[in-house]
Amino acid sequence: MTAPPVPSAARPAIVGHRGAASHAPENTLAAFRRAIEDGAGLLECDVHLSADGHIVVMHDETIDRTAAADSPRRTGALGELTRAELDEVVLEDGEKVPSLEELLTMTSVPVFIEVKAPAAARAVAELLKRLPADSPAAASTVISFHAEALAEIRRDADTPVSYLVETIDEQAIATAVELGATGIGPSIDGLSLAAARAAKEAGLALNPWTINHPEQLEIALACGADSITTDDPAWVQRELDVRG
Numbered sequence: 673m674t675a676p677p678v679p680s681a682a683r684p685a686i687v688g689h690r691g692a693a694s695h696a697p698e699n700t701l702a703a704f705r706r707a708i709e710d711g712a713g714l715l716e717c718d719v720h721l722s723a724d725g726h727i728v729v730m731h732d733e734t735i736d737r738t739a740a741a742d743s744p745r746r747t748g749a750l751g752e753l754t755r756a757e758l759d760e761v762v763l764e765d766g767e768k769v770p771s772l773e774e775l776l777t778m779t780s781v782p783v784f785i786e787v788k789a790p791a792a793a794r795a796v797a798e799l800l801k802r803l804p805a806d807s808p809a810a811a812s813t814v815i816s817f818h819a820e821a822l823a824e825i826r827r828d829a830d831t832p833v834s835y836l837v838e839t840i841d842e843q844a845i846a847t848a849v850e851l852g853a854t855g856i857g858p859s860i861d862g863l864s865l866a867a868a869r870a871a872k873e874a875g876l877a878l879n880p881w882t883i884n885h886p887e888q889l890e891i892a893l894a895c896g897a898d899s900i901t902t903d904d905p906a907w908v909q910r911e912l913d914v915r916g
Contacts, residue, residue, distance in 0.1 A: 684892070685899040686908050687784055688712035689882050690731060693903040698738065699729050700767035701778060708781055711909035716784040716815075716881075716901055719772050721792045726755040727772035727799060731788070740764050751789070773799060776809035783809055784879075784901070786836070787816040793824035800831050815857055815879075822851050834879055840867035845874045855879045855898065860888045868895035883908070 691703025692710050704715050718731040728750050732738065735753070739746040743762040750758070758769045776783065776799070787793050796814060803810045814825045815834045822833040834855035835848040839862035848856045855877035858867065863880050871878050880892050881901040889911055892900055902908045 682896070683912055684897050685713045686711055686905045686912075687714045687716050687879075687899050687901040688905045689716045689901045689903050690718065691715060692905055694884070695904070695906075697764040697767050699731055699770070700763055700765075701770050701774065702765065702767050704775060704779065707905050708779070710904075710906035712781065712905040714782050714784055714899065715775070715779060716786065717772070717775060718786045718788050719792050719796060720750040720789045721795060722750060722755050722758060723752050724754045725795065726758075727792060727795050728755075728758060729770045729772055729775055733788070735761050735769070738763050740766075772796065776800075776803065776807070776812070780808050782811040782813065784834070785812055785814050787814060787818065787821040787825075790816075790818045790821040790824070793818075793821040797825050797827075797829050797831065801829060813854070819847050819851060822853065826852055834877070836881075838862055840871055842870075845870060845876070848876055849874055857881055857901075860892055863891060863895055865895055868897075872896065886911075 688707025690698035692706035693703055696703035696706045699717055707715055717729050720728050722728050734749045736747050740762045745760040761769050813832045813834050815836050816822050817836045825831055825833050832854040834857050835853045836857045837844040838859050840858045856871050857879040860880040860883050868878055877898040879899045880897050883889050883892050883900050883902045900908050
């Protein structure tokens with residue numbers, strides 16, 4: 673069955689989840705560059721703090737899953753490793769563990785910065801405040817499942833935030849509104865038309881994650897998603913182009 677066309681005015685932004693994680697090692701500069709090349713209008717990354725207070729781009733709390741088999745350092749918690757020790761880690765395809773500062777310097781599009789550890793929120797806020805106003809990264813949004821992390825970002829900064837949730841319910845919307853969030857990010861697998869409508873009525877942008885299959889994309893579009901977070905930006909770009 674042919675999908676109905678999506679009006680160009682309603683075309684959602686494409687967000688490269690951990691970069692273009694389907695085509696390059698996740699949360700690496702190579703993955704972020706690939707995502708931009710493949711049509712992503714935003715990037716998504718995950719951040720933690722190293723033992724010596726540097727903002728590290730990685731999803732997990734440890735290096736164990738993503739370190740390459742031949743990495744000189746293959747195990748350890750990010751919060752217990754210094755930046756110098758993390759520089760010893762080799763990821764797949766010879767990639768290194770980037771810092772958030774490196775990503776924000778290289779990107780030509782804004783970033784959804786997911787604060788995985790609430791302790792990193794203050795450092796993220798300070799880094800964003802130092803960005804030049806004309807930097808693409810200056811238009812970035814901080815996202816998190818941790819309301820306290822988003823509250824810290826909002827305390828003395830104009831940086832927009834979006835609240836991550838598994839499903840949208842009354843409490844999730846109330847928390848997002850209380851935080852002054854611009855958006856809410858539910859799992860695509862828990863998203864319904866009623867939940868999407870409630871979010872929109874609350875004035876929240878709808879930023880579902882992570883959309884890698886046709887049926888998930890259909891749900892996101894039917895719900896009026898403002899952004900599509902995906903491991904494969906090129907695929908979403910093609911699908912949206914087909915719809916017009």
